[in-house]
Amino acid sequence: MNRVSIAGATGYTGIELLRLLVRHPSVRIVSLTAESHVGRNIAEVAPSLAGYLDHTLVPLDASIGQDCDILFLALPHTASMAHVPELLQGGCRIVDLSADYRLHDSQVYGEWYKTEHQNPELLKESVYGLPELHRSSIGSARLVANPGCYPTGVILAAAPLIQTGWGDADSIVADCKSGVSGAGRKLSQTTQFCEANEGVSAYGLAEHRHAPEIEQEISRLAARDITITFSPHLMPMTRGLLSTVYVNLKQEIDRDRLHEHYEAFYEKEPFVRVLPPGRFANTHFVAGSNFCDIGVQVDTRNRRAIITSAIDNLMKGASSQAVQNMNLMLGLEETVGLDTPPVFP
Numbered sequence: 001m002n003r004v005s006i007a008g009a010t011g012y013t014g015i016e017l018l019r020l021l022v023r024h025p026s027v028r029i030v031s032l033t034a035e036s037h038v039g040r041n042i043a044e045v046a047p048s049l050a051g052y053l054d055h056t057l058v059p060l061d062a063s064i065g066q067d068c069d070i071l072f073l074a075l076p077h078t079a080s081m082a083h084v085p086e087l088l089q090g091g092c093r094i095v096d097l098s099a100d101y102r103l104h105d106s107q108v109y110g111e112w113y114k115t116e117h118q119n120p121e122l123l124k125e126s127v128y129g130l131p132e133l134h135r136s137s138i139g140s141a142r143l144v145a146n147p148g149c150y151p152t153g154v155i156l157a158a159a160p161l162i163q164t165g166w167g168d169a170d171s172i173v174a175d176c177k178s179g180v181s182g183a184g185r186k187l188s189q190t191t192q193f194c195e196a197n198e199g200v201s202a203y204g205l206a207e208h209r210h211a212p213e214i215e216q217e218i219s220r221l222a223a224r225d226i227t228i229t230f231s232p233h234l235m236p237m238t239r240g241l242l243s244t245v246y247v248n249l250k251q252e253i254d255r256d257r258l259h260e261h262y263e264a265f266y267e268k269e270p271f272v273r274v275l276p277p278g279r280f281a282n283t284h285f286v287a288g289s290n291f292c293d294i295g296v297q298v299d300t301r302n303r304r305a306i307i308t309s310a311i312d313n314l315m316k317g318a319s320s321q322a323v324q325n326m327n328l329m330l331g332l333e334e335t336v337g338l339d340t341p342p343v344f345p
């Protein structure tokens with residue numbers, strides 16, 4: 001049995017990790033950490049897990065890294081980086097769900113996160129944990145940076161067009177809608193019921209921190225520096241993330257040809273479902289699963305591809321993708337513990 005621990009087990013992504021890991025056949029859960037809930041039982045803080053776990057929540061310290069094989073960090077960004085070097089020294093391997101090790105350039109991190117990176121040398125070592133693009137490096141990685149929810153949806157939608165050069169990477173516009181759980185369990189004004197319910201709002205336009213992460217991966221695929229337009233919106237739903245990505249085509253391609261291309265690109269991917277021509281992505285049909293559904297269209301009047309992708313922000317956008325990465329790191333079948341169908345209705 002592989003020993004796993006979670007730092008930040010009481011947040012939304014931590015609880016979602018636990019929901020998956022308690023049924024995973026190849027792991028045993030060792031330690032669960034919290035910040036404000038230290039000393040309480042996990043089932044008190046996450047009543048959905050009552051009967052599955054009986055762990056007392058402990059503070060995060062270096063010893064956690066010594067008694068597990070895989071440690072998930074489900075902490076707020078900037079909280080992870082202070083701990084990672086000493087945790088790695090303990091001998092564990094880490095999947096970090098925060099943004100602290102996703103950007104390979106410490107200067108870009110500093111610009112967007114308004115703080116100096118404390119261990120920039122590890123940014124060179126960390127592997128961006130999007131299995132569809134980095135599978136071979138994830139398997140042997142010591143530190144995997146689990147992608148952000150928006151980047152997962154947008155990169156998977158755009159990659160087949162950018163890698164082939166069919167799409168003009170400079171023209172990418174990503175219009176995205178997220179459920180409120182994307183902001184985490186901590187309290188904030190914008191995520192209160194009365195503020196989020198029955199309204200839709202744009203936020204972070206031209207300055208959301210997921211933009212440089214999307215640009216890093218799209219630039220790698222395009223083999224040059226790319227900037228994109230990324231517009232996130234908050235939707236009055238608990239979970240789900242829909243991305244509509246617009247990309248100008250460099251040549252005439254019709255919808256059916258584009259669809260064939262996407263099907264071929266993701267043919268071997270267990271968790272990407274390319275929808276039949278004429279169907280578009282819907283968050284309802286991926287909820288609670290590790291799937292990313294992708295629907296393609298071409299507006300032939302202006303030669304623009306319109307790609308829709310739907311994920312569950314807490315699953316393929318965070319925790320189930322982290323388990324997919326863990327499976328790769330442990331040399332297990334990639335789908336173990338993740339092959340449950342979505343919850344609908």
Ligand SMILES: NC(=O)c1ccc[n+]([C@@H]2O[C@H](COP(=O)([O-])OP(=O)(O)OC[C@H]3O[C@@H](n4cnc5c(N)ncnc54)[C@H](OP(=O)(O)O)[C@@H]3O)[C@@H](O)[C@H]2O)c1
Pocket residue numbers: 007008009010011012013014033034035036037038060073074075076077079097098099147148149181182183184185186313314317318
């Ligand atoms: N929510 C999403 O859809 C999503 C998607 C992708 C990535 N992420 C990323 O995943 C990470 C976790 O997100 P979340 O939504 O699960 O957050 P969350 O619900 O706010 O949970 C944060 C967790 O970290 C603990 N914590 C808070 N401050 C800490 C500190 N200074 N030191 C140690 N532990 C601390 C909290 O413990 P207490 O409860 O005891 O205070 C809680 O367990 C974030 O970096 C987020 O950006 C989230």
